[in-house]
Amino acid sequence: MKIPRxxxxxxxxxxxxGYMVDELAAIVAVLFGWGTLTFGFQFxxxxxxxxxSGESFLTRLSFFNLPFHFWFTGQMLPLWFIILCxxxxxxxxxxxxxxxxxxxxxxx
Amino acid sequence: xxxxxxxxLPLAIVGTILAAFVFVGLRHxxxxxxxxxxxxxxTGRLGGGAAIASNxxxxxxxxxxxxxxxxxxxxxxxxxxxWTGGYVLLLVLMAEQIRRFGKFTAPEFVGDRYASPAARLIxxxxxxxxxxxxxxxxxxxxxxxxxxLFGVEYRTGVLIGVAILVSFIVLCGMLGVTRSQQFQYLVIxxxxxxxxxxxxxxxxxxxxxxxxxxxxxxxxxxxxxKIDMAAPFAGGSLFQWTSLCFTLMxxxxxLPHVLSRFYVVPNVRDARWSVVWGxxxxxxxxxxxxxxxxFARLMEARAGAIPDPATARQLADGIVxxxxxxxxxxxWLLGVLAAGAVSAAFFTTAGLLMTGAASFSHxxxxxxxxxxATDRRKMSVAKSATLVLAGIVLLLALNPPGLIAEIxxxxxxxxxxxIFPVFLLGIxxxxxxxxxxxxxxxTGIAVTFAAPLLGSTFPLLSRLFPVTSxxxxxxxxxxxxxxxxxxxTPPPDERMRRFLADEVHGHLD
Numbered sequence: 089m090k091i092p093r094x095x096x097x098x099x100x101x102x103x104x105x106g107y108m109v110d111e112l113a114a115i116v117a118v119l120f121g122w123g124t125l126t127f128g129f130q131f132x133x134x135x136x137x138x139x140x141s142g143e144s145f146l147t148r149l150s151f152f153n154l155p156f157h158f159w160f161t162g163q164m165l166p167l168w169f170i171i172l173c174x175x176x177x178x179x180x181x182x183x184x185x186x187x188x189x190x191x192x193x194x195x196x
Numbered sequence: 197x198x199x200x201x202x203x204x205l206p207l208a209i210v211g212t213i214l215a216a217f218v219f220v221g222l223r224h225x226x227x228x229x230x231x232x233x234x235x236x237x238x239t240g241r242l243g244g245g246a247a248i249a250s251n252x253x254x255x256x257x258x259x260x261x262x263x264x265x266x267x268x269x270x271x272x273x274x275x276x277x278x279w280t281g282g283y284v285l286l287l288v289l290m291a292e293q294i295r296r297f298g299k300f301t302a303p304e305f306v307g308d309r310y311a312s313p314a315a316r317l318i319x320x321x322x323x324x325x326x327x328x329x330x331x332x333x334x335x336x337x338x339x340x341x342x343x344x345l346f347g348v349e350y351r352t353g354v355l356i357g358v359a360i361l362v363s364f365i366v367l368c369g370m371l372g373v374t375r376s377q378q379f380q381y382l383v384i385x386x387x388x389x390x391x392x393x394x395x396x397x398x399x400x401x402x403x404x405x406x407x408x409x410x411x412x413x414x415x416x417x418x419x420x421x422k423i424d425m426a427a428p429f430a431g432g433s434l435f436q437w438t439s440l441c442f443t444l445m446x447x448x449x450x451l452p453h454v455l456s457r458f459y460v461v462p463n464v465r466d467a468r469w470s471v472v473w474g475x476x477x478x479x480x481x482x483x484x485x486x487x488x489x490x491f492a493r494l495m496e497a498r499a500g501a502i503p504d505p506a507t508a509r510q511l512a513d514g515i516v517x518x519x520x521x522x523x524x525x526x527x528w529l530l531g532v533l534a535a536g537a538v539s540a541a542f543f544t545t546a547g548l549l550m551t552g553a554a555s556f557s558h559x560x561x562x563x564x565x566x567x568x569a570t571d572r573r574k575m576s577v578a579k580s581a582t583l584v585l586a587g588i589v590l591l592l593a594l595n596p597p598g599l600i601a602e603i604x605x606x607x608x609x610x611x612x613x614x615i616f617p618v619f620l621l622g623i624x625x626x627x628x629x630x631x632x633x634x635x636x637x638x639t640g641i642a643v644t645f646a647a648p649l650l651g652s653t654f655p656l657l658s659r660l661f662p663v664t665s666x667x668x669x670x671x672x673x674x675x676x677x678x679x680x681x682x683x684x685t686p687p688p689d690e691r692m693r694r695f696l697a698d699e700v701h702g703h704l705d
Contacts, residue, residue: 098626098696107704115288122284126277127438134434142428153402153411158426161273162486163407166280166479173287173472180292180468187704 107187111180118176125168133157207345209531210538213383214364217539221373241466245473247377248457252478253384254330254544255337258537260601261482262519263512265489267599269424271431272489274441275601276482278608280475281441282448287471290449293623295458295467296700301551302452302615303559309622311689312630313563318637320559322614323452325641326607327552328589333603334545335593340514341537351594357538358590362583365546369579380539381477387536388481395491395523410487413494421497425490439668440605446671447608450616453551492519513600553581605664606644612667613640617674623700625679626693632682636674643670 096104103112136144149156152163257279264272299305302323307316335354338361343353367373392406402409417423424430432440448454461467492515496502503511511518520533557578562569569577597603614637621628621636644666651658660669687693698705 095694096697096702097693098624098701100624104697104701104705108701118284118288122281126281126441130428130434130437133428137429141424141430147426147428150411150415152408154408154414155426157428158270158273158414159411161270162276163483165277166475166482169280169284170472170475170479172284173475176288177468177472181465184465184704 107183110183114176114179114183118172121172122169126165129157129160129165203345203347203527205527206531206534209528210345210535213532213535213539214542217376217380218368218371218373220376220379221368222371224374224376241469242473243378244461244466244470245475245477246381248454248470248474249477249481250377250381250384250543251457251547252454252474253381253481253540254604255334255537255541256601256604257478257481257485258384258388258540259337259340259513259516260333260599260604261485262488262492263515263599264601265425265486266492266515267508267512268431270426270428271437272601273486274432274437275444275605276485278441278444279448280479280482282445283471283475283478285445285449286454287468290455290619290623291458291467291471292464293700294455294619295461295464296703297623300456300458301554301559302455302619303555305455305622306618306633307559307563309692310618310628310630310633311692312634315618315630315633315637316559317564318634318641319615319618320555322610322637322641323555323559324552324585326452326611326615327548327555327585328592329607329610330604331545331548331585331589332593332596333600333607334541334548335589336513336596336600336603337537337541338545339593341517341534341541344514344517345534354590354593358586358593361542361545362586364542365549365582368546375543377543380543383539384536385477385480387532387539389484391520391525391529391533392484392487392491394525394529395520396487398523399491399494406487407483410490413487413490417490417494417497423493423497423502425493436662436665439662439665443609443612443665443667443670444605446612446616446667447605447610450611450614450619451608452555452611452615453547455615455619456551488516488519491523495519495522509599549582549585550578552585553578556581556585602664609664609666609670610641610644613644613670613674616667617671617678621675621678621682623696625682626696627682627687628678629682629685629688631685632678632680635681636678639677640670640674643673 098104100112103109133142133144133146136146138144146157147155151159154162261272261275261279264275294300294305297305297309299308303316303320306319307313310316335358338357339350339354341353342348342357342360343350346353346356348356368375389406393403396406396409397403399413401412414425417425429437458467461470516537517530517533520530525533557574561577561581562574566573598606617636617640618628618633622633643661646661647658647663647666651663
C-alpha cells in the first residue's frame with residue numbers, strides 16, 4: 089500500500105512528477121517551435137523591411153517559384169505545423185509506452 | 197453573365213453529387229448503424245483525419261480564403277496560418293485531455309467541470325451565437341453559388357440555396373442518412389484541385405502541383421503589371437497580421453463543433469493521430485487557395501480590367517468561381533467546383549445548426565425550461581430549433597455584414613474569447629471554478645462585441661479589440677479574469693479536483 093500523500097492539484101505550471109513533467113516539456117517545446125516560427129518570422133520581415141510595404145532581401149529571394157517569405161508563410165508554416173504535430177505524437181506515444189511499462193504494461 | 201444552358205450541366209452535377217451523398221450515406225447505414233449520425237462513423241486514423249478535415253472545410257475555406265488573398269495578398273495568409281496553426285494548440289493542449297474528460301459538447305463540459313448551471317447556460321448561448329455567426333458566412337457562400345447556378349441575383353440565390361439546404365437536411369434526417377465524411381472530403385479536395393490544375397495547365401504553368409505552379413503567375417503580375425500580391429505589409433500592419441492570426445488560432449481550438457470531433461474516436465492515441473492527418477488534409481486545400489486568387493488577378497491584369505477596391509471587394513467571395521469561369525474551365529468541371537463549394541457549405545451548416553439546436557434543446561430547454569422533458573420532446577424541440585436558427589441566419593444573410601472569411605473570423609473570435617479559455621483553464625488548472633468561468637465568458641462576450649457595438653463611440657476599443665482579431669488581447673484578458681475571480685471565490689468541489697488529478701492527468705500514475 090502506498091502511503092497517502094498530499095493530493096496533487098492540477099496546475100500547468102507545477103506539473104505532477106512523472107509522466108506529466110515529460111508531457112509538459114513536450115508541450116512547451118512544440119509551442120516554442122509554433123510561436124517562434126509563426127510570429128517570429130513576421131517580426132523578422134518587419135525588422136528587415138526597406139519600404140513601408142515591407143520589401144527586403146527575403147521578399148526578393150525566390151524559392152520554389154515564389155517569393156521566399158510568401159513560400160515560407162503560405163506553404164512552409166502549415167507543413168511545419170504538421171511536422172510539429174507528428175513529432176509531438178511520436179514523442180507522446182513513446183512516453184506513454186514507457187510510463188505504462190513502468191506501471192502495469194497495459195499499453196502493450 | 198453566362199447563358200442558362202451553360203449552367204444546366206453544372207446544376208445537374210451539383211444535384212448528382214448531393215444525391216450521391218444520400219446514396220453513400222444510406223449504404224453506410226446498412227453497413228454500420230451509428231448513433232451519432234451527424235458526426236459520422238469511426239474509420240481509423242486516416243479516416244478520422246478526413247473526417248476532421250471535412251468537418252472543418254466550409255465555405256470560408258473553399259470560397260472565402262481565396263477571396264481574401266485576392267484582395268489582400270500576403271496579409272490574408274494570416275487566415276491560412278491561423279486556421280492550420282490552431283490545430284497545434286488543439287493537439288498539444290486539449291485533444292487528449294478532452295477525450296479523457298469524457299464530455300464533448302462545450303456546454304456539457306462547462307456544466308460538468310464547473311458544476312454550474314449558469315456557466316452551462318452561458319456556454320450554450322455562446323455555442324448558439326457561434327453557430328449563427330458561422331452560418332451567416334456559409335449562407336453567403338451558398339447564396340453566391342446558387343445565384344450563379346440559377347443565374348439569379350444574390351438574395352434570390354440565398355433563398356433558393358437555403359430552401360435546398362433545409363430540404364436536404366430534412367430528407368437526410370427522414371431517411372436516416374449517415375454522414376460519410378471521407379467521401380465528403382474526397383469530393384471537396386477533388387473539386388478544389390482539379391479546376392486549379394486545369395487553369396495552371398491552360399496558362400502554361402506547372403500544373404501537376406498547381407500549389408507551386410502559381411509562383412510564375414505571381415512573378416508575371418509583379419514584373420509585368422506591377423501588382424505585388426506578396427508585399428508583406430501592404431494589406432495590413434504587423435499588429436493586424438499577428439492579432440488576426442492569433443485570434444484564428446485560439447478560435448480554432450475553441451470552436452464547439454471542432455472540439456466535439458473527438459467524440460467518435462475510440463481512444464486517446466487515435467484522437468491525437470487523427471489530428472495530424474486532419475491537419476494534412478486541411479493544408480492540401482490551403483496550399484492551393486492562393487493559386488485561385490493569383491490566377492484571378494492575372495486574368496484581370498492581362499485583360500486590362502483591374503477593378504477598383506470597392507468592386508474587388510464585391511467580387512472577392514465569388515473569385516474561385518469567377519477565376520474558373522474566366523479561365524475557360526469547361527462546364528462539367530465548373531459543376532464539380534460548385535458541387536465542392538456546396539458540399540463544404542451544406543455539411544458545415546448542417547453540423548453547426550444541429551450543434552446549435554442541441555445546445556438549445558439539451559442545455560437550455562431540458563435543463564431550465566422543462567426539466568422533465570422526454571427524449572422525444574427534446575428531439576422535437578431540437579428539430580424546431582434547427583429550423584428557427586436557419587430562419588434567423590437566413591434573415592441576417594440577406595444583407596451579409598462582410599466577406600465570408602471575415603464573418604467566420606468573428607465566430608472564431610467569439611470562440612477564442614470564451615470557450616478556449618474555459619477549456620484551457622478547466623483542463624490545466626484545478627483551482628478554476630464556476631464563478632471564474634462565468635466572469636470569464638461574460639468578459640469574452642463583451643470583448644468580442646465591443647468593437648462593433650461601441651467602437652464608434654470609443655475608438656480605442658476598435659483598436660484594441662478589432663472585430664475579427666479581438667482574441668489577441670481578449671483571450672489573455674479573459675484568462676486573467678478567470679484566474680482572478682477563481683482565486684477570490686471558493687475552490688471547486690473536491691470530487692472534480694480529484695477527477696482532474698486522477699483521471700484527466702493521472703492515467704499513468
